[in-house]
Amino acid sequence: MRYRDAVADFLAHLEQVRRLSPATVRAYRSDLNDLGEVATHADVADIDLETLREWLWRATQRGDARSTLARRAAAARSFFGWARETDLIAVDPSLRLVAPKRSRTLPVVASQDGVRSLLDEQRAVAASGDPIALRDHAALELLYGAGMRVSEMCGLDRDDVDLDRRTARVLGKGSKERVVPFGAPAADAVGAYLTRGRPALQARAETATPALLLGARGARIGPRTVYAVVARVLGPVVGADTVGPHALRHSAATHLLDGGADLRAVQEILGHASLGTTQIYTHVSSERLVSTYRLAHPRA
Numbered sequence: 011m012r013y014r015d016a017v018a019d020f021l022a023h024l025e026q027v028r029r030l031s032p033a034t035v036r037a038y039r040s041d042l043n044d045l046g047e048v049a050t051h052a053d054v055a056d057i058d059l060e061t062l063r064e065w066l067w068r069a070t071q072r073g074d075a076r077s078t079l080a081r082r083a084a085a086a087r088s089f090f091g092w093a094r095e096t097d098l099i100a101v102d103p104s105l106r107l108v109a110p111k112r113s114r115t116l117p118v119v120a121s122q123d124g125v126r127s128l129l130d131e132q133r134a135v136a137a138s139g140d141p142i143a144l145r146d147h148a149a150l151e152l153l154y155g156a157g158m159r160v161s162e163m164c165g166l167d168r169d170d171v172d173l174d175r176r177t178a179r180v181l182g183k184g185s186k187e188r189v190v191p192f193g194a195p196a197a198d199a200v201g202a203y204l205t206r207g208r209p210a211l212q213a214r215a216e217t218a219t220p221a222l223l224l225g226a227r228g229a230r231i232g233p234r235t236v237y238a239v240v241a242r243v244l245g246p247v248v249g250a251d252t253v254g255p256h257a258l259r260h261s262a263a264t265h266l267l268d269g270g271a272d273l274r275a276v277q278e279i280l281g282h283a284s285l286g287t288t289q290i291y292t293h294v295s296s297e298r299l300v301s302t303y304r305l306a307h308p309r310a
Contacts, residue, residue: 011098016054017042020089029185031161041085044069054093059103062086066109083109118257119264124247125154129195132243136202142226144207146239148199149223149231152178153240153255155196157262157279159183160233160255167220168204173197182281190279263291 011019021039024030030038048065049057065086069079083104090104120128129150136147152163162180170179176197177189200222208224215228223231233255240255248257259280266276277288 011054012052013046013049013054013057016093016098017046017089020092023092031183034183037081038085038088041082042089044082045086055099057090057103059106062103062107066107079109083107118248118253118260120244120248120257120261122265122268125258125261125265128243128247129154133195133199136199139206141207141210144199144203145211145223145231146243148196148203148207149236149239150243150258151196151199152192153236153258154262155192156180156190157259157266158190159259159281160236162281163255164223164231164233164236166222168222169220171200171222173201180281183283186281188278188281190281260291263288267291 017039020042021035024035024038025032045062045065048068049061066079066083069082074082086107087104090099090102093099094102129147132143132147132150136143149163152158152166153160156163156178158178158180159182162182165181166178172178176192176194178192179187179189181187203223208222211224211226211228212218213228214226215224219228219230221230225231225235237254240258241253244257245253263276263280266279267273273285273288273292276291277285280288282288
Protein backbone atom coordinates (compact mmCIF):
# COMPACT_ATOMS: atom_id res chain seq x y z
CA MET A 11 0.00 0.00 0.00
CA ARG A 12 1.17 3.52 -0.74
CA TYR A 13 2.56 5.30 2.31
CA ARG A 14 0.13 8.20 2.11
CA ASP A 15 -2.85 5.85 1.87
CA ALA A 16 -1.59 3.81 4.82
CA VAL A 17 -1.24 6.97 6.91
CA ALA A 18 -4.80 8.00 6.03
CA ASP A 19 -6.12 4.59 7.12
CA PHE A 20 -4.08 4.75 10.35
CA LEU A 21 -5.43 8.20 11.22
CA ALA A 22 -8.96 6.96 10.60
CA HIS A 23 -8.22 4.07 12.98
CA LEU A 24 -7.08 6.53 15.64
CA GLU A 25 -10.25 8.59 15.25
CA GLN A 26 -12.86 5.86 14.87
CA VAL A 27 -11.47 2.89 16.81
CA ARG A 28 -9.13 4.30 19.42
CA ARG A 29 -11.23 7.47 19.62
CA LEU A 30 -8.28 9.75 20.28
CA SER A 31 -8.83 13.48 20.56
CA PRO A 32 -8.65 15.67 17.42
CA ALA A 33 -5.53 17.37 18.81
CA THR A 34 -3.75 14.01 19.24
CA VAL A 35 -4.73 12.89 15.74
CA ARG A 36 -3.41 16.18 14.34
CA ALA A 37 -0.09 15.56 16.09
CA TYR A 38 0.17 12.07 14.54
CA ARG A 39 -0.70 13.51 11.13
CA SER A 40 1.98 16.16 11.42
CA ASP A 41 4.67 13.68 12.47
CA LEU A 42 3.83 11.09 9.84
CA ASN A 43 3.58 13.72 7.09
CA ASP A 44 7.03 14.90 8.15
CA LEU A 45 8.28 11.33 7.79
CA GLY A 46 6.74 11.29 4.31
CA GLU A 47 9.07 14.13 3.29
CA VAL A 48 12.04 11.84 3.93
CA ALA A 49 10.47 8.49 3.09
CA THR A 50 9.76 9.20 -0.56
CA HIS A 51 9.06 5.52 -1.21
CA ALA A 52 5.68 4.87 -2.76
CA ASP A 53 5.03 1.75 -0.68
CA VAL A 54 4.96 1.66 3.10
CA ALA A 55 6.71 -1.72 3.04
CA ASP A 56 9.80 -0.09 1.49
CA ILE A 57 10.51 2.07 4.54
CA ASP A 58 13.32 0.56 6.60
CA LEU A 59 15.21 1.34 9.82
CA GLU A 60 17.81 3.44 8.02
CA THR A 61 15.08 5.64 6.58
CA LEU A 62 13.67 6.23 10.06
CA ARG A 63 17.13 7.01 11.44
CA GLU A 64 17.72 9.48 8.60
CA TRP A 65 14.39 11.13 9.43
CA LEU A 66 15.28 11.66 13.08
CA TRP A 67 18.82 12.80 12.18
CA ARG A 68 17.41 15.51 9.90
CA ALA A 69 15.09 16.63 12.68
CA THR A 70 18.11 16.86 14.99
CA GLN A 71 20.04 18.93 12.45
CA ARG A 72 17.28 21.47 12.15
CA GLY A 73 17.18 21.89 15.92
CA ASP A 74 14.05 19.99 16.95
CA ALA A 75 13.72 19.59 20.71
CA ARG A 76 14.34 16.25 22.41
CA SER A 77 10.66 16.09 23.30
CA THR A 78 9.74 16.52 19.62
CA LEU A 79 12.13 13.77 18.56
CA ALA A 80 10.75 11.44 21.23
CA ARG A 81 7.17 12.20 20.16
CA ARG A 82 7.94 11.57 16.50
CA ALA A 83 9.67 8.29 17.25
CA ALA A 84 6.63 7.24 19.29
CA ALA A 85 4.33 8.18 16.39
CA ALA A 86 6.42 6.07 14.02
CA ARG A 87 6.35 3.09 16.37
CA SER A 88 2.58 3.36 16.74
CA PHE A 89 2.06 3.61 12.97
CA PHE A 90 4.35 0.74 12.00
CA GLY A 91 3.03 -1.41 14.85
CA TRP A 92 -0.46 -0.91 13.41
CA ALA A 93 0.84 -1.61 9.89
CA ARG A 94 2.34 -4.91 11.10
CA GLU A 95 -0.88 -5.92 12.87
CA THR A 96 -2.90 -5.22 9.73
CA ASP A 97 -0.40 -7.17 7.54
CA LEU A 98 0.61 -4.13 5.51
CA ILE A 99 4.25 -4.96 6.30
CA ALA A 100 6.02 -8.18 7.20
CA VAL A 101 8.62 -6.63 9.51
CA ASP A 102 8.24 -3.60 11.78
CA PRO A 103 11.26 -1.32 11.08
CA SER A 104 10.59 0.85 14.12
CA LEU A 105 11.27 -1.87 16.71
CA ARG A 106 14.98 -0.96 16.84
CA LEU A 107 14.48 2.76 16.42
CA VAL A 108 16.18 4.65 19.26
CA ALA A 109 15.31 8.25 20.04
CA PRO A 110 16.56 10.54 22.82
CA LYS A 111 14.52 10.27 25.97
CA ARG A 112 11.99 13.01 26.48
CA SER A 113 13.36 15.57 28.91
CA ARG A 114 10.85 15.97 31.70
CA THR A 115 10.36 19.48 32.98
CA LEU A 116 8.41 20.14 36.13
CA PRO A 117 5.05 21.82 35.53
CA VAL A 118 4.29 25.38 36.57
CA VAL A 119 2.58 25.30 39.96
CA ALA A 120 1.17 28.19 41.96
CA SER A 121 1.38 28.24 45.73
CA GLN A 122 -1.71 27.48 47.79
CA ASP A 123 -1.71 31.03 49.13
CA GLY A 124 -1.36 32.39 45.61
CA VAL A 125 -4.32 30.41 44.30
CA ARG A 126 -6.42 31.28 47.35
CA SER A 127 -5.70 34.99 46.87
CA LEU A 128 -6.45 34.78 43.15
CA LEU A 129 -9.80 33.08 43.67
CA ASP A 130 -10.75 35.46 46.48
CA GLU A 131 -10.11 38.39 44.15
CA GLN A 132 -12.19 36.80 41.40
CA ARG A 133 -15.05 36.20 43.84
CA ALA A 134 -14.99 39.89 44.74
CA VAL A 135 -15.07 40.86 41.06
CA ALA A 136 -17.96 38.45 40.42
CA ALA A 137 -19.93 40.04 43.27
CA SER A 138 -20.63 42.94 40.92
CA GLY A 139 -23.07 40.64 39.10
CA ASP A 140 -21.39 41.00 35.71
CA PRO A 141 -22.23 37.80 33.73
CA ILE A 142 -18.70 37.41 32.33
CA ALA A 143 -17.13 37.91 35.76
CA LEU A 144 -19.48 35.31 37.25
CA ARG A 145 -18.60 32.87 34.46
CA ASP A 146 -14.86 33.45 34.79
CA HIS A 147 -15.00 32.89 38.54
CA ALA A 148 -16.93 29.64 38.05
CA ALA A 149 -14.47 28.45 35.41
CA LEU A 150 -11.42 29.15 37.58
CA GLU A 151 -12.97 27.44 40.60
CA LEU A 152 -13.80 24.36 38.50
CA LEU A 153 -10.36 24.13 36.90
CA TYR A 154 -8.67 24.25 40.29
CA GLY A 155 -11.35 22.62 42.44
CA ALA A 156 -11.85 19.59 40.18
CA GLY A 157 -8.43 19.51 38.48
CA MET A 158 -10.09 18.98 35.11
CA ARG A 159 -8.64 19.65 31.69
CA VAL A 160 -9.78 22.78 29.88
CA SER A 161 -11.36 20.66 27.11
CA GLU A 162 -13.27 18.68 29.73
CA MET A 163 -14.59 21.83 31.36
CA CYS A 164 -15.59 23.45 28.07
CA GLY A 165 -17.45 20.26 27.17
CA LEU A 166 -19.58 20.27 30.32
CA ASP A 167 -23.35 20.58 29.98
CA ARG A 168 -25.59 21.86 32.76
CA ASP A 169 -26.81 18.33 33.53
CA ASP A 170 -23.22 17.13 34.01
CA VAL A 171 -22.83 19.13 37.22
CA ASP A 172 -24.47 18.09 40.48
CA LEU A 173 -24.18 20.98 42.93
CA ASP A 174 -25.74 19.02 45.79
CA ARG A 175 -23.20 16.23 45.56
CA ARG A 176 -20.48 18.58 44.32
CA THR A 177 -19.51 16.36 41.43
CA ALA A 178 -19.08 16.79 37.69
CA ARG A 179 -19.31 14.14 34.98
CA VAL A 180 -16.55 14.81 32.46
CA LEU A 181 -15.55 13.20 29.18
CA GLY A 182 -11.80 12.76 29.16
CA LYS A 183 -9.22 11.53 26.69
CA GLY A 184 -10.26 8.57 24.60
CA SER A 185 -13.91 9.42 25.36
CA LYS A 186 -13.48 7.96 28.85
CA GLU A 187 -16.07 9.25 31.27
CA ARG A 188 -15.34 9.86 34.94
CA VAL A 189 -16.91 11.68 37.85
CA VAL A 190 -14.77 14.26 39.65
CA PRO A 191 -15.49 15.98 42.97
CA PHE A 192 -15.16 19.67 43.71
CA GLY A 193 -15.48 21.73 46.86
CA ALA A 194 -17.93 24.19 48.33
CA PRO A 195 -16.25 27.31 46.85
CA ALA A 196 -16.60 25.89 43.34
CA ALA A 197 -20.20 24.88 44.02
CA ASP A 198 -20.99 28.39 45.25
CA ALA A 199 -19.33 29.99 42.22
CA VAL A 200 -21.14 27.74 39.75
CA GLY A 201 -24.43 28.24 41.56
CA ALA A 202 -24.07 32.03 41.43
CA TYR A 203 -23.19 31.85 37.75
CA LEU A 204 -26.20 29.65 36.95
CA THR A 205 -28.53 31.99 38.82
CA ARG A 206 -27.25 35.40 37.76
CA GLY A 207 -24.75 34.95 34.93
CA ARG A 208 -25.78 32.22 32.55
CA PRO A 209 -29.35 33.47 31.91
CA ALA A 210 -27.98 36.84 30.79
CA LEU A 211 -25.46 35.21 28.45
CA GLN A 212 -28.04 32.73 27.14
CA ALA A 213 -30.31 35.65 26.20
CA ARG A 214 -27.65 36.82 23.74
CA ALA A 215 -27.78 33.58 21.74
CA GLU A 216 -30.04 32.86 18.79
CA THR A 217 -30.57 29.26 19.88
CA ALA A 218 -30.46 27.56 23.28
CA THR A 219 -27.52 25.36 24.22
CA PRO A 220 -27.10 22.79 27.01
CA ALA A 221 -23.53 24.01 27.62
CA LEU A 222 -22.68 24.94 31.18
CA LEU A 223 -20.23 27.75 30.44
CA LEU A 224 -21.16 30.26 27.75
CA GLY A 225 -19.20 32.78 25.77
CA ALA A 226 -20.02 36.46 25.40
CA ARG A 227 -22.47 35.69 22.57
CA GLY A 228 -24.26 32.90 24.36
CA ALA A 229 -22.62 29.91 22.66
CA ARG A 230 -20.51 27.24 24.37
CA ILE A 231 -17.27 28.71 25.64
CA GLY A 232 -14.09 27.72 23.80
CA PRO A 233 -10.65 26.80 25.21
CA ARG A 234 -9.09 29.93 23.71
CA THR A 235 -11.32 32.15 25.85
CA VAL A 236 -10.42 30.17 28.97
CA TYR A 237 -6.72 30.41 28.14
CA ALA A 238 -7.03 34.20 27.94
CA VAL A 239 -8.81 34.37 31.31
CA VAL A 240 -6.25 32.16 33.06
CA ALA A 241 -3.28 33.97 31.52
CA ARG A 242 -4.67 37.31 32.69
CA VAL A 243 -5.30 36.33 36.31
CA LEU A 244 -2.77 33.55 36.97
CA GLY A 245 0.26 34.85 35.08
CA PRO A 246 1.16 37.47 37.72
CA VAL A 247 0.71 34.90 40.51
CA VAL A 248 3.24 32.41 39.11
CA GLY A 249 5.45 35.03 37.48
CA ALA A 250 5.20 33.52 34.01
CA ASP A 251 4.64 35.29 30.71
CA THR A 252 2.75 32.36 29.23
CA VAL A 253 0.54 30.27 31.47
CA GLY A 254 -2.61 28.32 30.63
CA PRO A 255 -5.42 26.40 32.32
CA HIS A 256 -3.19 23.38 32.83
CA ALA A 257 -1.29 25.35 35.48
CA LEU A 258 -4.40 25.24 37.68
CA ARG A 259 -4.70 21.49 37.07
CA HIS A 260 -1.01 21.07 37.98
CA SER A 261 -1.52 23.17 41.08
CA ALA A 262 -4.58 21.18 42.15
CA ALA A 263 -2.71 17.87 41.81
CA THR A 264 0.34 19.14 43.68
CA HIS A 265 -1.74 20.62 46.49
CA LEU A 266 -3.68 17.36 46.84
CA LEU A 267 -0.43 15.44 47.30
CA ASP A 268 0.91 18.12 49.66
CA GLY A 269 -2.23 17.59 51.73
CA GLY A 270 -1.65 13.84 51.99
CA ALA A 271 -3.85 12.51 49.17
CA ASP A 272 -3.10 9.03 47.86
CA LEU A 273 -1.34 8.97 44.48
CA ARG A 274 -3.89 6.53 43.06
CA ALA A 275 -6.75 8.78 44.11
CA VAL A 276 -5.10 11.76 42.40
CA GLN A 277 -4.67 9.61 39.29
CA GLU A 278 -8.40 8.85 39.27
CA ILE A 279 -9.34 12.50 39.78
CA LEU A 280 -7.09 13.69 36.97
CA GLY A 281 -8.08 10.88 34.62
CA HIS A 282 -4.53 9.75 33.90
CA ALA A 283 -4.26 6.41 32.13
CA SER A 284 -0.84 5.77 33.67
CA LEU A 285 0.27 6.27 37.26
CA GLY A 286 3.63 7.36 35.87
CA THR A 287 2.02 10.51 34.49
CA THR A 288 0.69 11.39 37.92
CA GLN A 289 4.05 10.77 39.61
CA ILE A 290 5.50 13.95 38.14
CA TYR A 291 3.61 15.80 40.87
CA THR A 292 5.47 13.91 43.57
CA HIS A 293 8.66 15.44 42.17
CA VAL A 294 7.09 18.88 42.38
CA SER A 295 6.13 18.27 46.02
CA SER A 296 9.63 16.99 46.80
CA GLU A 297 11.30 20.00 45.23
CA ARG A 298 9.04 22.37 47.15
CA LEU A 299 9.87 20.51 50.37
CA VAL A 300 13.62 20.76 49.74
CA SER A 301 13.30 24.45 48.84
CA THR A 302 11.38 25.17 52.04
CA TYR A 303 13.95 23.27 54.09
CA ARG A 304 16.87 25.17 52.60
CA LEU A 305 15.19 28.50 53.23
CA ALA A 306 14.04 27.77 56.78
CA HIS A 307 16.42 25.33 58.45
CA PRO A 308 19.36 26.94 60.28
CA ARG A 309 21.65 24.02 59.33
CA ALA A 310 20.61 23.85 55.70
